[in-house]
Amino acid sequence: MAQTIELEIFRYRPEQESEPTLQSYEVPYNEEWVVLDAINYIKDEIDGTLSYRWSCRMGVCGSCGMMVNGVPRLTCAAFLKEYYPRKILVEPLDGFPVERDLVTDMDMFVAKLTSVSPWIIRNEGEEKPLEEGTYLQSPGELAEYKHYSMCINCMLCYAACPVFALDTNFLGPAAIAIGQRYNMDSRDQGRDQRQEVIASHDGIWHCTLVGECSTVCPKDVDPAGAIQRAKLSSTTDYFKDLLMPWGRRT
Amino acid sequence: MSYIRKVPNTWWLKRKPYTLFIVREITCVAVAGYCAFLLYLMYALRQGPEAYAAALGLIMSPTSYVLHVVGLLFVLYHTITWFNVTPKVFVFYVGEERVPAVVVAGAHYAGWLGVSALVAWLLLGTGTPG
Amino acid sequence: MAKSNEPIFWSLFSAGGMIAALVLPTLMVITGLVIPHGFAPLDALSYERVHAVVSGSIVVKLVLFGVIALPFFHWAHRFKFTLVDVGLRKISLLLAVLCYGSAIAGTVFTAVVLWRI
Ligand code: SF4
Ligand code: FES
Numbered sequence: 001m002a003q004t005i006e007l008e009i010f011r012y013r014p015e016q017e018s019e020p021t022l023q024s025y026e027v028p029y030n031e032e033w034v035v036l037d038a039i040n041y042i043k044d045e046i047d048g049t050l051s052y053r054w055s056c057r058m059g060v061c062g063s064c065g066m067m068v069n070g071v072p073r074l075t076c077a078a079f080l081k082e083y084y085p086r087k088i089l090v091e092p093l094d095g096f097p098v099e100r101d102l103v104t105d106m107d108m109f110v111a112k113l114t115s116v117s118p119w120i121i122r123n124e125g126e127e128k129p130l131e132e133g134t135y136l137q138s139p140g141e142l143a144e145y146k147h148y149s150m151c152i153n154c155m156l157c158y159a160a161c162p163v164f165a166l167d168t169n170f171l172g173p174a175a176i177a178i179g180q181r182y183n184m185d186s187r188d189q190g191r192d193q194r195q196e197v198i199a200s201h202d203g204i205w206h207c208t209l210v211g212e213c214s215t216v217c218p219k220d221v222d223p224a225g226a227i228q229r230a231k232l233s234s235t236t237d238y239f240k241d242l243l244m245p246w247g248r249r250t
Numbered sequence: 251m252s253y254i255r256k257v258p259n260t261w262w263l264k265r266k267p268y269t270l271f272i273v274r275e276i277t278c279v280a281v282a283g284y285c286a287f288l289l290y291l292m293y294a295l296r297q298g299p300e301a302y303a304a305a306l307g308l309i310m311s312p313t314s315y316v317l318h319v320v321g322l323l324f325v326l327y328h329t330i331t332w333f334n335v336t337p338k339v340f341v342f343y344v345g346e347e348r349v350p351a352v353v354v355a356g357a358h359y360a361g362w363l364g365v366s367a368l369v370a371w372l373l374l375g376t377g378t379p380g
Numbered sequence: 381m382a383k384s385n386e387p388i389f390w391s392l393f394s395a396g397g398m399i400a401a402l403v404l405p406t407l408m409v410i411t412g413l414v415i416p417h418g419f420a421p422l423d424a425l426s427y428e429r430v431h432a433v434v435s436g437s438i439v440v441k442l443v444l445f446g447v448i449a450l451p452f453f454h455w456a457h458r459f460k461f462t463l464v465d466v467g468l469r470k471i472s473l474l475l476a477v478l479c480y481g482s483a484i485a486g487t488v489f490t491a492v493v494l495w496r497i
Pocket of ligand 1: 217
């Protein structure tokens with residue numbers, strides 16, 4: 001006797017409906033399956049019209065994030081057995097506009113990410129010439145930013161953030177964590193430039209430290225921590241500027 | 251056209267972590283309430299002995315008892331959640347090793363213990379009045 | 381991008397939160413439980429004793445000022461954000477004025493009262 005599990009899936013097909021609906025599917029229950037396997041089963045065997053994103057099936061590409069029973073998860077890392085025999089509700093990531101079914105419009109995220117200049121910036125003329133080789137870094141210097149660099153841009157942290165859902169102007173967890181990833185890098189000199197975005201009103205200051213971004217992050221990036229540290233250092237800058245306006249270049 | 255989902259104002263009731271977050275934020279009312287009471291005491295202290303005695307006498311009333319107990323629960327929740335996030339704000343390195351989060355939070359708890367003992371001693375432990 | 385003045389509010393919020401976390405529980409235990417239950421006499425906080433200590437020392441006044449006023453800013457910051465989060469975003473500027481305004485008023489009042497003791 002084959003066991004089954006019910007999946008309730010958020011459907012939105014703009015050409016045929018103006019409001020999203022939920023559609024139920026009964027799929028075979030398999031202990032080893034993750035939610036993504038069940039969704040792939042639906043797509044292959046039951047309903048080819050279902051749209052969603054995925055790629056690596058091993059938690060590195062960051063494209064299969066969805067709300068699973070209200071919690072942002074990588075569906076390739078969320079096992080059916082965590083939910084069985086309850087039914088599973090699958091929705092697109094919270095906070096983002098829905099393009100179709102489980103596919104969200106991530107332009108907003110990409111724009112935020114780009115705004116923090118996520119690359120190593122060197123001062124004019126201080127770029128090391130190629131023939132002089134690489135920039136050296138000690139293990140301690142690496143440790144400063146390494147966990148931030150683990151981010152896979154899955155946007156689960158955004159989907160967990162009520163502040164972002166309520167006001168999408170907020171720069172948001174991953175973008176700030178990635179900005180900090182470069183700010184903390186001993187090879188980088190771009191902090192002043194990034195602060196224009198990070199320390200601005202829509203940068204870190206909307207954050208009320210709900211902390212769920214860090215809880216749901218599959219890579220232990222701890223964006224909430226990154227934001228608090230940015231608040232502290234931006235505040236230090238602010239008062240330094242106030243007390244010694246001549247002290248910093250700008 | 252993309253569909254934008256509205257966030258209901260009750261979003262914080264949907265999941266426990268969000269509810270606890272709102273509880274944590276709302277502890278600020280107890281914090282300010284108690285400080286307002288302290289301010290009132292100081293105001294009465296400035297008015298003179300009778301006014302002060304009347305104000306201080308309030309703490310013996312049942313209303314005050316209930317307010318204190320409820321307020322204390324909220325303030326304790328504030329204290330605990332506050333110290334627990336300190337490692338997110340304060341990050342230290344000793345040599346190349348990051349000081350573990352429990353140590354950072356633990357130091358705050360130890361400080362709390364010290365301050366509490368000091369406050370209790372100052373208010374209750376210094377022997378004869380005056 | 382415009383420079384944000386949030387660091388002022390955030391640092392006051394944080395300082396107030398830290399003070400509240402450190403000293404309020406004990407104070408509340410004393411005025412709410414220890415004395416009402418009779419474990420210590422009400423006289424421990426008698427007018428003579430408290431007045432002598434407060435009026436005699438600027439340091440005591442400063443400490444009291446910090447303990448009373450900074451948590452007002454802690455409240456203002458959190459309360460404003462909470463109201464915004466549960467649906468009052470449209471009037472967030474008004475809320476900011478009301479909340480921080482109350483905290484400032486409370487602070488001034490605290491300073492005046494303590495100064496005159
Ligand atoms: S910080 Fe974590 S949750 Fe957010 S995008 Fe990066 S990996 Fe995903
Ligand atoms: S499919 Fe790549 S992270 Fe899940």
